[in-house]
Amino acid sequence: MPPRRDGRRNEETRPLSLTFESLARVDGSARFSFGNTSALASVSGPIEVRLAAEHPSEATFEVAVRPLSNVPATESKAIASAIRATLEPSLILTKNPRSLVQLVVQALSPSAKHTWNTTLAAAMINACSLALLNASSVPMRGVVAAVAVCHSITGTILVDPSDDELVDVKSCGCFAFIFADQVGVDDSRSDCVWTSWKSSGGLDEAEILKAKEMAQRSAQTIYRALRKAVANACGLEVDESMTPEEGKSESEESEDKMII
Amino acid sequence: MAAPPTAASLSSQSPNLSHLSQEALEELKASVFQRLHPKVYLEKYLDENVRPDGRGASDWRNVEVNVGSISTADGSALVRMGNTTVVCGVKAEIAEPELDREGDGFLVPNLDLPAMCSPRFKPGPPSEEAQVLSNRLNETLVASNFLPVSTLCIQKSKAAWVIYLDATCINYDGNAFDATLLAMVAALRNTTLPQATYNEDLNKTFCLRKAPRVSLQLAASVPLSMSFGIFDSRVVLADPTSFEEPLLESTITVILGDKNKVVTITQVGSAFVIDDGEVGDENDSNSSEGFNKRADSLPVCIQAARLRREELLVVLNKV
Numbered sequence A: 001m002p003p004r005r006d007g008r009r010n011e012e013t014r015p016l017s018l019t020f021e022s023l024a025r026v027d028g029s030a031r032f033s034f035g036n037t038s039a040l041a042s043v044s045g046p047i048e049v050r051l052a053a054e055h056p057s058e059a060t061f062e063v064a065v066r067p068l069s070n071v072p073a074t075e076s077k078a079i080a081s082a083i084r085a086t087l088e089p090s091l092i093l094t095k096n097p098r099s100l101v102q103l104v105v106q107a108l109s110p111s112a113k114h115t116w117n118t119t120l121a122a123a124m125i126n127a128c129s130l131a132l133l134n135a136s137s138v139p140m141r142g143v144v145a146a147v148a149v150c151h152s153i154t155g156t157i158l159v160d161p162s163d164d165e166l167v168d169v170k171s172c173g174c175f176a177f178i179f180a181d182q183v184g185v186d187d188s189r190s191d192c193v194w195t196s197w198k199s200s201g202g203l204d205e206a207e208i209l210k211a212k213e214m215a216q217r218s219a220q221t222i223y224r225a226l227r228k229a230v231a232n233a234c235g236l237e238v239d240e241s242m243t244p245e246e247g248k249s250e251s252e253e254s255e256d257k258m259i260i
Numbered sequence B: 001m002a003a004p005p006t007a008a009s010l011s012s013q014s015p016n017l018s019h020l021s022q023e024a025l026e027e028l029k030a031s032v033f034q035r036l037h038p039k040v041y042l043e044k045y046l047d048e049n050v051r052p053d054g055r056g057a058s059d060w061r062n063v064e065v066n067v068g069s070i071s072t073a074d075g076s077a078l079v080r081m082g083n084t085t086v087v088c089g090v091k092a093e094i095a096e097p098e099l100d101r102e103g104d105g106f107l108v109p110n111l112d113l114p115a116m117c118s119p120r121f122k123p124g125p126p127s128e129e130a131q132v133l134s135n136r137l138n139e140t141l142v143a144s145n146f147l148p149v150s151t152l153c154i155q156k157s158k159a160a161w162v163i164y165l166d167a168t169c170i171n172y173d174g175n176a177f178d179a180t181l182l183a184m185v186a187a188l189r190n191t192t193l194p195q196a197t198y199n200e201d202l203n204k205t206f207c208l209r210k211a212p213r214v215s216l217q218l219a220a221s222v223p224l225s226m227s228f229g230i231f232d233s234r235v236v237l238a239d240p241t242s243f244e245e246p247l248l249e250s251t252i253t254v255i256l257g258d259k260n261k262v263v264t265i266t267q268v269g270s271a272f273v274i275d276d277g278e279v280g281d282e283n284d285s286n287s288s289e290g291f292n293k294r295a296d297s298l299p300v301c302i303q304a305a306r307l308r309r310e311e312l313l314v315v316l317n318k319v
Helices: A074-090 A118-135 A205-234 A248-256 B007-013 B022-036 B038-047 B128-144 B176-190 B289-293 B298-318
Strands: A016-019 A028-034 A037-047 A060-066 A100-107 A143-152 A157-159 A169-179 A191-203 B063-067 B075-081 B084-095 B106-112 B153-155 B159-171 B195-199 B204-208 B224-231 B235-238 B250-256 B262-268 B272-274 B294-296
Touching: A016 A205, A028 A118, A037 A118, A060 A074, A074 A100, A074 A118, A074 A143, A074 A169, A074 A191, A074 B128, A074 B262, A100 A118, A118 A143, A118 A169, A118 A191, A118 A205, A143 A191, A143 A205, A157 A205, A169 A205, A191 A205, A191 B128, A205 B262, A205 B298, B022 B038, B063 B176, B063 B298, B075 B176, B084 B176, B106 B128, B106 B176, B128 B176, B128 B262, B153 B195, B159 B176, B159 B195, B176 B224, B176 B250, B176 B298, B224 B298, B235 B298, B250 B298, B262 B298, B294 B298
Parallel strands: A060 A100, B106 B159
Antiparallel strands: A016 A028, A028 A037, A037 A100, A143 A157, A143 A169, A169 A191, A191 B262, B063 B075, B075 B084, B084 B159, B153 B159, B195 B204, B224 B235, B224 B250, B250 B262, B272 B294
16 A cells, blocks of 8 residues: 555544634634644634524524635535534534524635635534533533545545645545544444535445545544543543453443543 | 314314315314424324325435526526426636636536525525535536536637526425536536637637537536435435425435446435334443444435436436
């Protein structure tokens, strides 16, 4: 298998960078990067909602996406709509009826001009998850982690393609998975809540399912990184003793250990 | 669980309904229930393995395609998918290619969801749904390379065709995306362009009016879209109507090209359905009971989409 241009293994993501921005006027904010593909998300909520958007039994969830340059166009609307649909299952909105949870995502890397922004979309979703955890004001069912996967022209599946790898690629897509405490972290039980796969050459179904499996394993790594970042921010230690090899039965026995 | 209003209670509460026949009162009762409790209404139907419009869960609506009805456009198509009706017109004009893509023309698809197609769309600027669908249509046409933009070049770095693909929904009954993609594909197949030549000395493009018009050089593989929705984590509904759409927690759209190659898969929400078949027999340490009965519905949808694509191709090739 030919090595990647930057020396990574096929299933390795670029170095992840997770920081809490501490933006003063919002409830929670965070920045997430895959290498140099970066996004900043801020969340405010539950806050006051305008009458037209008020919902009697649950909070209204709105997402706005701003590109790095230019005014938001239809592409930003499409990504915002996708992020909204991806994160909604993870939020328990019924706890705060007649209020608003507002998520604003700012792209910190330029949009690719002639291809779809898979890696940027994944970074945005992860930044949103981190911001929601940072705010801790909206009850959540689980945490969504997303990763981009591509199929190169040689047929190998690469996780988190860099910008130059995306130039000549047969197909690429983004998968998002929802993780909850002890569900999906060390096994494959996490639900895939969003798939967006585009192919120029046409792909077989089997290849897509294989890509999804690789994405799931990567998403687990990202979830662990999210957990660690939250733990570090609180000054706590993450219980790393539950390694993937120990299996499911172990994870159920060790419920008394503190898991974040 | 809400109790459906009985015919007797309706006619007793509102005396001006007494002129209605028993049959009409039953219908009124059903439509009131549908309005007040849509989810329960749909559940009641699905318990009997039928949907409100009489289809089975995996049945598709009838499709009609008409091409060439707009004489002022370079190409046009009208698609009816059940009650969802989309008209697509193609107009071409000439522009200068981009500096970094001097051999490429432009393909500009757009879908408009005006207020006349459904009460949920208000007059004004394009709604978010219209923008999102337009974006997805653009991504699909680019990804499938159905109309390679390099074929639209007239003279490198000087002149190229711009193809405007404008679709308007005139009746919205769910699944506008599938209908629109079909309309756009049919309209492109119907499109003819005048023969254009670039005159170097005058720096102008000339179109020969008397020469026969030329069809577009389309790819052999036709991208067709099939959408599904998942209701209550139990049932996969193919081709949802506008009544079913807001009740679905997940949607899956599969776009296939020739030889059943996948062009795009979009899945929003969890694709797992609870399979009420046999209980899993392995000694699982899974604590949740229903877990081993969960099945990923994505392969099922892709398989159903393959079968449907054959039917759609037959309809498309007839026009």
